[in-house]
Amino acid sequence: MQDNKAKYQKMVEKSSPNTNLILNCLNAFWTGGLICVIGQFITNSFLNLGCDIDIARTITSVILIFIGILLTGLGVYDEIGKIAGAGSVVPITGFANSVAAPALEFKKEGFIFGVGAKMFIIAGPVIVYSTLTSVIVGIFYYLSK
Amino acid sequence: MSKHFGRQSVRFENPVYIITTASTVGPKEGEGPLAEFFDIILPDSLCGEDSWEKAESKIVKDTFGKALSKSKLSQENIDYIISGDLLNQNSGSTFAIRDMDIPFFGIFGACSTMGEGMSLGALLIDGGFANNILVGASSHFCASEKQFRFPLELGTQRTPTSTWTVTGQGSAILSNNTNEKCPRITAITTGKIIDMGITDANNMGAAMAPAAFDTLNAHFSDLSLNPDYYDLIITGDLGYVGHDLVLKMFSEKNMDLSKNYSDCGILIFDKDKQDTNSGGSGCACSAVTFAGYLYKKLKDEQLNKLLFVPTGALMSPTSAQQGETIPGIAHAIAIENI
Numbered sequence: 001m002q003d004n005k006a007k008y009q010k011m012v013e014k015s016s017p018n019t020n021l022i023l024n025c026l027n028a029f030w031t032g033g034l035i036c037v038i039g040q041f042i043t044n045s046f047l048n049l050g051c052d053i054d055i056a057r058t059i060t061s062v063i064l065i066f067i068g069i070l071l072t073g074l075g076v077y078d079e080i081g082k083i084a085g086a087g088s089v090v091p092i093t094g095f096a097n098s099v100a101a102p103a104l105e106f107k108k109e110g111f112i113f114g115v116g117a118k119m120f121i122i123a124g125p126v127i128v129y130s131t132l133t134s135v136i137v138g139i140f141y142y143l144s145k
Numbered sequence: 146m147s148k149h150f151g152r153q154s155v156r157f158e159n160p161v162y163i164i165t166t167a168s169t170v171g172p173k174e175g176e177g178p179l180a181e182f183f184d185i186i187l188p189d190s191l192c193g194e195d196s197w198e199k200a201e202s203k204i205v206k207d208t209f210g211k212a213l214s215k216s217k218l219s220q221e222n223i224d225y226i227i228s229g230d231l232l233n234q235n236s237g238s239t240f241a242i243r244d245m246d247i248p249f250f251g252i253f254g255a256c257s258t259m260g261e262g263m264s265l266g267a268l269l270i271d272g273g274f275a276n277n278i279l280v281g282a283s284s285h286f287c288a289s290e291k292q293f294r295f296p297l298e299l300g301t302q303r304t305p306t307s308t309w310t311v312t313g314q315g316s317a318i319l320s321n322n323t324n325e326k327c328p329r330i331t332a333i334t335t336g337k338i339i340d341m342g343i344t345d346a347n348n349m350g351a352a353m354a355p356a357a358f359d360t361l362n363a364h365f366s367d368l369s370l371n372p373d374y375y376d377l378i379i380t381g382d383l384g385y386v387g388h389d390l391v392l393k394m395f396s397e398k399n400m401d402l403s404k405n406y407s408d409c410g411i412l413i414f415d416k417d418k419q420d421t422n423s424g425g426s427g428c429a430c431s432a433v434t435f436a437g438y439l440y441k442k443l444k445d446e447q448l449n450k451l452l453f454v455p456t457g458a459l460m461s462p463t464s465a466q467q468g469e470t471i472p473g474i475a476h477a478i479a480i481e482n483i
Contacts, residue, residue, distance in 0.1 A: 005342040
């Protein structure tokens with residue numbers, strides 16, 4: 001039986017078309033890059049208005065998050081994601097999308113058990129493990145000083 | 146004489162007619178190659194309701210209603226409803242028929258539900274336990290995505306092996322009596338759970354293909370038939386990947402099915418124009434393809450011997466997260482113009 005399973009697995013690999021890695025990488029590169037360029041444009045604009053660099057960066061994040069959520073609500077972000085892949089997942093707009101999409105989807109189950117409970121089903125692990133990682137990095141930083 | 150043949154098959158002695166069918170599909174299926182064969186094409190996926198789940202129940206209710214009106218039978222004439230879907234606790238079906246005064250068997254066979262329902266219905270009728278049975282299976286793309294995958298608006302990419310859950314419901318009325326010429330269910334082969342160790346929930350065709358292969362083999366050997374006995378052998382929702390795997394498994398046994406074997410998941414969408422990757426899936430995939438397209442071909446006698454083999458991947462979101470492999474099943478229904 002194990003032999004059969006291994007043999008079948010090989011057969012499946014041969015029959016299953018692969019994703020086009022090069023095309024996907026290229027699309028992720030230009031779309032992700034474009035989002036970053038937009039972010040940089042917003043930051044520079046605020047710097048030109050005389051804002052402090054930290055303030056300019058914070059405002060940029062807020063604006064990009066807003067755009068990400070707005071495009072999710074309008075049903076556009078998932079269409080972008082089809083082409084962009086990681087290009088629209090990795091930037092902060094993708095993070096906004098990953099929170100807004102479940103919030104929209106589970107609205108019908110109410111604000112407590114729907115929106116409230118399900119909002120972070122995708123972003124939750126990212127938050128948990130990025131916090132954990134930052135703690136570990138913090139400890140190393142403390143010890144290295 | 147026993148009606149049971151071999152390990153898995155039954156040949157019916159008493160006539161089990163499929164006296165009518167009805168089908169409802171969503172807007173995307175309504176733009177697909179089989180659009181002209183469906184009774185109702187919904188203008189939008191919500192169907193006037195405020196959630197996907199309620200929409201699915203509405204589709205089930207309306208399609209059952211359509212089947213009854215087409216058959217000119219009233220609710221009192223129906224002895225049982227046998228129905229199932231993909232929603233948790235079969236709520237798509239049960240909520241739909243709350244107002245119907247008909248005894249109900251709720252079944253779950255994942256995407257093979259239509260096959261399971263037709264098998265059980267045919268057994269009941271041949272056994273003399275019922276005169277008329279309403280069988281149906283439904284699925285809804287948005288409700289399935291919500292339950293099994295990701296929220297709809299999440300910007301993710303689908304893999305080339307993934308399939309697209311069909312929105313809709315297919316119904317059929319089985320009866321021991323008819324005034325006009327109707328196709329008959331002549332035999333069934335009930336599938337076993339087959340698990341060849343596939344874990345990729347984005348490649349369900351590969352998970353289910355061994356089950357289809359196993360059931361087809363059992364059907365041919367139990368009933369001493371060759372594949373070319375049938376005008377068409379059609380699986381439920383293996384899509385391009387699973388279809389290809391079934392052909393390869395048979396060719397290893399030196400059997401060529403390429404002439405008369407197809408898959409509902411391949412027929413229902415135009416994969417190039419509709420971006421559906423490996424094809425259609427879901428309970429409704431085989432149910433609406435049968436109730437719409439295949440039944441019409443049988444009635445018009447363009448098909449006279451059909452082997453309809455709905456396939457199911459019996460995983461749950463929990464089993465997938467726990468790293469379980471995906472068990473598959475397939476039920477074969479022989480439908481013939483006699």
